[in-house]
Amino acid sequence: MTLLETENLVKEFGGLVATDDVNLTVEEDERVSIIGPNGAGKSTLINLITRRLDPTSGDIRFKGESIVGLEPHEVVQRGVSKSFQTASIFPDLTVRENAEIAALASERGAFGFEFLKHRDSLTDVHDVARDTLDSVGLLDRANTIATDLPYGDKRRLEIGIALASDPDLLLMDEPTAGMSPEETKSTVELIEQVKRDLGLTFVLVEHDMEIVFSISDRIVVLSRGGIIAEGTPDEIRGNEAVQEAYLGGVEL
């Protein structure tokens, strides 16, 4: 089943075409990576899908329904979650509260009137938060203030927040950016573990080719806003256009 579909998607900033007629489909249970040189329009594409940006033209469909015109939180409620390029967390809240915020949104919806209901009674929220922290390996740090975590753990928490929203599709914007080799390694392990445990559909934007080629079922190559190639890692490896445009002819 097709989970996500973009149709003739175009985004222009002034005269600059950042996304040029992109037709992307992501099937359920698929792991898709989007690669491309700097300025290829990868982040723009992600921001269009999460509704941070309005497309100039074209359509985006999730589970067959158009999500153009929805607010960002409505897209999340439909089941599209995003992990940010930077550690976008709630710094002064505890690690547990960080996860609970996301769990609250997934379990209790985008808005509610429960302002006189004690938090302790939200057992479903607590359960989801605990399970999520467990799966990203932060359960023993649950009472730590998030800002006190080392950078690698902040990024894990950031992924945890995205997971606690209980998504059907997870968009990851450079999950290993700014990480040390050890942190990168543990993050890749985390992604593979999540992929195994939760059977999530991923769209991954990543610079690290090693990660991309090891994790992806399919790779989409963007250049100057348009898709220039897509296929399995092996097909992309052998694709001359890709090597020319993006990899500069370097053998992979």
Added chain:
Amino acid sequence: MSEKDANPSAKDALVGGSLFGRWEKLRGREGTVVGITAVLVAVFPYLFARAPVVSGILQGYQSLATLILIWGIFAIGFDLLLGYTGLLSFGHAAFWGGAAYAAGIVAKNVSGDPIVMVVSGTLFAVLLAWVLGFLSLRRGGIYFSILTLAFAQMFYYMAASPLAFLTNGENGLTGVDVGSFLGVIHLEADVPSVGGMLLGTWLYAFVGVFFVGAVAVAYRILNSPYGMVFRAIRENEQRAEFVGLNVWRYKLMAFIISGAFAGVAGSLFTIHGAYVPLQSLFWTESGDIVVMTVLGGAGSMFGPVLGVGLYLYIENIVSTIQALTIPFTDIVLIRDFGFYWHLLLGLVFVVVVWVVPDGLWGILTRLRELAVDLGSEAAKRLRSRSGNGGDGR
């Protein structure tokens, strides 16, 4: 002293430690918080206005104690918005003054029952907060603050002349006849017997019940999903939206809730003074509540009430000091000291914000942490000494 004495004292420290530990556990409980608030509210006017020695030093009086609680309710609600949600409104005079006028107008035209006055004033404030929040929250940051300021000033000018037939214009709403509570109790009358010694007037008791109620409700809100969502919005609004929360509606709720607190307080203000000054809608009132909240400690539950207390104390009591003398002598340091109360308030504000950005409450928190550290240190030392038994002897 023999070493026999060392052991009991070490034991005392341990018992003290466990008592302290038990206290630390109880401290955060809702019942404890509300109970302690009720006790403090009950003894406050006695200590402030009537107790021997203490009240002599403080120079407090009954009516100011009532006023502090009223502004305290306002500040608790305002802090839900400023301290917890991170939204700086410069227009809360609209809800405070709006509710005060609504309560006064209802008293003049419909019923002077204090409960009816509070309910109608609060309802008006809630509706107004809904509308103004809906319009102002379209923009963030400084634009939001300016929009709230502009809307509130609109109400000030409306009350000053176009609506003068309702508000009595520049003279303020005079002749508000506050009826008796439940038709029996006159609020200006003193509470009989011991209650009278503690609380003073029925009016204080009436306001005190609302204050304790406000604390209970605010504390519950902070411990509800809302408390968490508010802080999440303050910390990282974009992320809150991207976990699937409708940030806009939560912000509107924060605005309406704080408007409701301002409404309760504003209505009580009318009951307290039996008069609504036009000033109550002026932008300086919005400024005052910001200063009080920040002075006491934005983002803490009780800090803003301390801020209110200090602000009103300086405004009403320090300002009446004729000449500042060195204690117990007649040597005059500053003549017309009270005349400079604005300057003094400004200095206090600057120093507090500079030295402890989390306000008066931050000072208390730090003192408590220090006491905990010293206490555990002392207990440890005593324990190790008693463990060593008389090695030193």
